[in-house]
Amino acid sequence: MATSHSATTRRVNTLPLISPAVFVLLVWATVPLAMTLWFSFQRYNLLNPSMTGFAGIDNYKSLLTDSTLWTAMLNTLILVVSVLVITVVLGTLLAVLFDQEFFGRGIARLLIIAPFFMMPTVSALIWKNLMLHPVNGFVASVMRMAGLEAIDWFGNWPMTSVVLIVSWQWVPFALLIFLTAIQSLDQEQKEAARMDGARSFQIFFFIILPHLRRATSVVIMIETIFFLSIFAEIFVTTSGGPGLATTNLAFLIYIRSLLEYDVGSASAGGVIAIVLANIVAIFLVRTIARTLEA
Amino acid sequence: MKQTFFQKLIITLIAWTAAVVIFFPIFWMLLSGFKTEIDAIAAPPLLVFEPTLENYEAAQQRANYMSSAANSVFISVGATLLALAFSIPAAYAMAFFPTRRTRGTLLWMLSTKMLPPVGVLVPVYILYRDLGLLDTRIGLIIIYALMNLPIVVWLLYTFFKDVPKDILEAGRMDGARPRQELFYLLMPLALPGMASTALLSIILCWNEAFWSLNLTTSDASPLTAFIASFSAPEGLFWAKLSAASTMAIAPILIFGWLSQRQLVRGLTFGAVK
Amino acid sequence: MATVSLRDICKSFADLEVVKGINLEIEDRSFVVFVGPSGCGKSTLLRLIAGLEEITSGDLLIDGQRVNDVSADKRGLAMVFQSYALYPHMTVADNMSFSLRLAGIDKAGRNQKVIDAARILQLESLLQRKPKELSGGQRQRVAIGRAIVRNPKVFLFDEPLSNLDAGLRVQMRIEIARLHESLNATMIYVTHDQVEAMTLADKIVVLRGGAIEQVGTPLELYRRPRNLFVAAFIGSPSMNLLPAHVKAMSESVVTVALPGAVELDVPVESNNLKPDDSITLGVRPEHLHLSDQGQLRGEVIVVERLGSETYLYVQIDGGKRVTIETRGDNPAQIHDSVAVQIDGRHCHLFDASGEAI
Numbered sequence: 001m002a003t004s005h006s007a008t009t010r011r012v013n014t015l016p017l018i019s020p021a022v023f024v025l026l027v028w029a030t031v032p033l034a035m036t037l038w039f040s041f042q043r044y045n046l047l048n049p050s051m052t053g054f055a056g057i058d059n060y061k062s063l064l065t066d067s068t069l070w071t072a073m074l075n076t077l078i079l080v081v082s083v084l085v086i087t088v089v090l091g092t093l094l095a096v097l098f099d100q101e102f103f104g105r106g107i108a109r110l111l112i113i114a115p116f117f118m119m120p121t122v123s124a125l126i127w128k129n130l131m132l133h134p135v136n137g138f139v140a141s142v143m144r145m146a147g148l149e150a151i152d153w154f155g156n157w158p159m160t161s162v163v164l165i166v167s168w169q170w171v172p173f174a175l176l177i178f179l180t181a182i183q184s185l186d187q188e189q190k191e192a193a194r195m196d197g198a199r200s201f202q203i204f205f206f207i208i209l210p211h212l213r214r215a216t217s218v219v220i221m222i223e224t225i226f227f228l229s230i231f232a233e234i235f236v237t238t239s240g241g242p243g244l245a246t247t248n249l250a251f252l253i254y255i256r257s258l259l260e261y262d263v264g265s266a267s268a269g270g271v272i273a274i275v276l277a278n279i280v281a282i283f284l285v286r287t288i289a290r291t292l293e294a
Numbered sequence: 295m296k297q298t299f300f301q302k303l304i305i306t307l308i309a310w311t312a313a314v315v316i317f318f319p320i321f322w323m324l325l326s327g328f329k330t331e332i333d334a335i336a337a338p339p340l341l342v343f344e345p346t347l348e349n350y351e352a353a354q355q356r357a358n359y360m361s362s363a364a365n366s367v368f369i370s371v372g373a374t375l376l377a378l379a380f381s382i383p384a385a386y387a388m389a390f391f392p393t394r395r396t397r398g399t400l401l402w403m404l405s406t407k408m409l410p411p412v413g414v415l416v417p418v419y420i421l422y423r424d425l426g427l428l429d430t431r432i433g434l435i436i437i438y439a440l441m442n443l444p445i446v447v448w449l450l451y452t453f454f455k456d457v458p459k460d461i462l463e464a465g466r467m468d469g470a471r472p473r474q475e476l477f478y479l480l481m482p483l484a485l486p487g488m489a490s491t492a493l494l495s496i497i498l499c500w501n502e503a504f505w506s507l508n509l510t511t512s513d514a515s516p517l518t519a520f521i522a523s524f525s526a527p528e529g530l531f532w533a534k535l536s537a538a539s540t541m542a543i544a545p546i547l548i549f550g551w552l553s554q555r556q557l558v559r560g561l562t563f564g565a566v567k
Numbered sequence: 568m569a570t571v572s573l574r575d576i577c578k579s580f581a582d583l584e585v586v587k588g589i590n591l592e593i594e595d596r597s598f599v600v601f602v603g604p605s606g607c608g609k610s611t612l613l614r615l616i617a618g619l620e621e622i623t624s625g626d627l628l629i630d631g632q633r634v635n636d637v638s639a640d641k642r643g644l645a646m647v648f649q650s651y652a653l654y655p656h657m658t659v660a661d662n663m664s665f666s667l668r669l670a671g672i673d674k675a676g677r678n679q680k681v682i683d684a685a686r687i688l689q690l691e692s693l694l695q696r697k698p699k700e701l702s703g704g705q706r707q708r709v710a711i712g713r714a715i716v717r718n719p720k721v722f723l724f725d726e727p728l729s730n731l732d733a734g735l736r737v738q739m740r741i742e743i744a745r746l747h748e749s750l751n752a753t754m755i756y757v758t759h760d761q762v763e764a765m766t767l768a769d770k771i772v773v774l775r776g777g778a779i780e781q782v783g784t785p786l787e788l789y790r791r792p793r794n795l796f797v798a799a800f801i802g803s804p805s806m807n808l809l810p811a812h813v814k815a816m817s818e819s820v821v822t823v824a825l826p827g828a829v830e831l832d833v834p835v836e837s838n839n840l841k842p843d844d845s846i847t848l849g850v851r852p853e854h855l856h857l858s859d860q861g862q863l864r865g866e867v868i869v870v871e872r873l874g875s876e877t878y879l880y881v882q883i884d885g886g887k888r889v890t891i892e893t894r895g896d897n898p899a900q901i902h903d904s905v906a907v908q909i910d911g912r913h914c915h916l917f918d919a920s921g922e923a924i
Contacts, residue, residue: 018399025443097312114320122542231412266415285405460650
């Protein structure tokens with residue numbers, strides 16, 4: 001039809017319908033943010049609620065010169081990038097695999113996406129104890145049966161362990177997204193390629209991967225935003241340790257605010273986290289905006 | 295692609311291996327819930343054992359567990375209902391009476407979801423403390439509703455838009471006034487979408503593990519916090535942990551399996567179709 | 568009584584004017600077809616009448632009452648949508664009785680009306696099915712049934728046949744014509760297919776770019792098109808149009824010079840013409856013949872054999888291409904050199920601005 005789909009003729013005042021949601025989100029988006037900003041410039045100790053005055057940029061100065069912050073940032077970087085790489089690569093490969101027809105595909109799919117629906121605390125504890133425990137864990141037993149020595153995962157490879165747990169939970173997410181994207185690929189494109197003489201490998205590289213570019217960037221952006229705040233898994237397994245080995249930015253803020261009661265410093269850290277997330281968010285919103293037009 | 299039977303077999307093998315390997319920890323957890331504590335920590339691990347229900351019984355009896363479970367249910371459902379109450383009118387207005395600002399409003403709403411919770415831990419904690427909302431179920435309900443509002447609005451918006459415009463117009467030509475249009479046509483057609491949106495919201499609330507750990511201590515702590523308490527235990531606890539965990543995740547696992555598609559729609563904000 | 572009057576109806580979407588000043592009278596019980604190319608505003612016009620879009624300016628009267636501000640649900644019209652717009656969650660019977668339910672008619676009354684309508688459209692066996700179980704043609708009949716049940720003042724059809732395959736389309740066309748006959752109701756029908764327009768209409772309204780090009784009976788439009796657009800739009804295959812200019816004029820005959828140094832006398836009044844004016848000559852394929860005395864020489868480039876007719880596409884000297892309709896057993900072949908005979912009495916002349924002379 002050549003008619004444009006504009007608003008219908010009924011004139012309804014939409015403002016009262018939308019404003020509650022908008023107002024509430026506006027408050028949620030601005031007030032805590034403003035407060036964090038405010039606190040980051042204050043000297044404030046949670047145990048001693050009487051504010052002790054303007055701290056200027058002292059909090060930022062001390063934070064940025066504190067090596068703990070930089071360790072935390074580095075850990076955050078390692079954590080985020082590692083999990084991203086693992087989930088995107090495995091997610092893509094598994095998606096291609098699950099796009100094929102095979103026996104019992106429905107059930108296999110249910111099994112493979114299950115980890116994403118687990119509570120982070122449950123996942124973390126199951127891995128820490130039942131799977132990775134150096135003495136009684138399943139992995140340890142398997143290694144011993146293979147003649148190797150069991151590894152003390154959380155003791156000697158804490159970051160690796162955390163990366164493992166988080167990746168395990170998020171690979172299914174990536175898989176689901178990529179699978180959806182692959183299945184939206186027009187069958188006829190693949191058939192045309194085959195008629196042109198392309199073999200499976202070439203189809204993967206020249207047709208499927210480019211098609212997944214949008215999905216990949218979306219997955220990376222969304223996962224990054226979530227991963228900047230990874231908390232529960234660390235809280236429940238290593239508590240940031242040993243030492244600072246698994247302390248990321250989120251955990252550091254937690255320590256500073258709720259364990260050391262140094263609100264000013266924690267707020268400064270919070271601002272940094274927000275800035276980082278915003279950078280990624282800008283790109284993500286732009287991508288979404290483009291699909292809204294489509 | 296026409297596969298040979300052999301190719302299909304190979305793929306089946308590889309795919310199922312991956313599925314089994316990834317699902318294994320969950321399977322192991324399921325199994326361990328039925329073992330005695332001694333069996334649970336046995337090395338080498340036992341595949342064959344005498345099953346027992348003692349862990350499930352113990353968990354049920356533990357008052358902590360029951361109240362945590364009740365909290366999880368109350369908070370998840372409460373937050374979902376609250377989010378729906380704000381979202382349904384907004385999504386309805388934006389889907390059927392779009393204006394030039396609709397798109398911008400939607401995008402802005404989605405962007406609020408991208409705020410890392412850790413960035414506002416301090417003010418929220420202090421605010422809640424001063425308002426007496428710490429360790430309350432209402433406190434968590436409010437914050438979860440706020441966190442999920444963008445996704446719920448977004449999903450409802452897409453489901454409302456999916457209802458073909460000319461069906462509603464046909465209703466109007468048949469003489470339906472706005473209220474009748476809503477009740478007889480829109481609701482029945484959008485109900486499946488609304489149900490899966492609610493489901494997704496419940497899942498996200500149930501599994502949320504940042505605010506639930508930081509804003510509650512005992513009264514209002516949901517299952518996430520309860521399970522977290524197993525991280526500094528004394529003595530044998532694996533089997534009990536497994537049983538408790540199984541009970542904690544089972545409903546969500548099922549919900550999750552049912553709402554896979556909405557998950558993709560919701561969590562990627564439609565950027566992936 | 569169900570008359571519709573459009574007085575100076577205009578419609579704009581933001582800055583885009585889509586309907587530009589339509590004046591039209593639709594008589595009671597007539598079958599009026601709005602026809603035109605994509606984007607001409609015909610669907611918009613229909614939706615304005617239905618009340619699904621708001622009229623920017625002008626007056627719409629139904630039975631003498633101004634209804635601009637009356638909402639769609641209260642205008643007493645029924646519409647059959649291009650996509651049928653059946654309610655997917657209701658059975659066929661419920662789909663058809665929905666409007667009655669909204670009007671508060673009791674169950675017995677509703678059932679009776681549904682059965683009556685179902686009988687007319689042969690839907691009795693499908694009453695308990697859901698739309699997704701029906702074929703395209705069946706869904707279309709349900710959509711029509713839904714409209715019939717309401718006994719509306721005016722039936723509105725928005726390209727109802729365009730989603731059907733060719734054979735079904737012909738069948739449904741006949742059904743709709745018979746429906747008009749038996750229901751004796753006013754019907755307004757929108758289509759881009761001029762065959763549907765020609766076969767169904769009492770009166771055709773040709774639209775282009777939001778304005779009316781010509782209104783008339785099918786034969787009027789066919790025999791006396793008012794301008795080039797209507798001439799080319801109505802009739803399939805379309806009228807041959809050749810550039811020409813005026814050679815000489817007398818009171819009732821214009822001598823026209825065609826490319827290839829061909830001259831032709833056309834019996835029209837020469838009102839505002841002057842010698843050497845550029846004009847366009849139009850002649851329908853069925854009015855061209857192959858003959859040894861033919862004035863236009865050319866080569867056959869395509870032959871289309873439909874069995875009952877054969878269409879020859881001939882490239883004449885001067886570069887233009889004409890279509891000729893001949894009998895089904897015409898032996899002409901591609902690459903044949905032929906002579907085309909053209910009779911001035913069957914020609915139409917159009918001036919430089921496209922208006923008929």
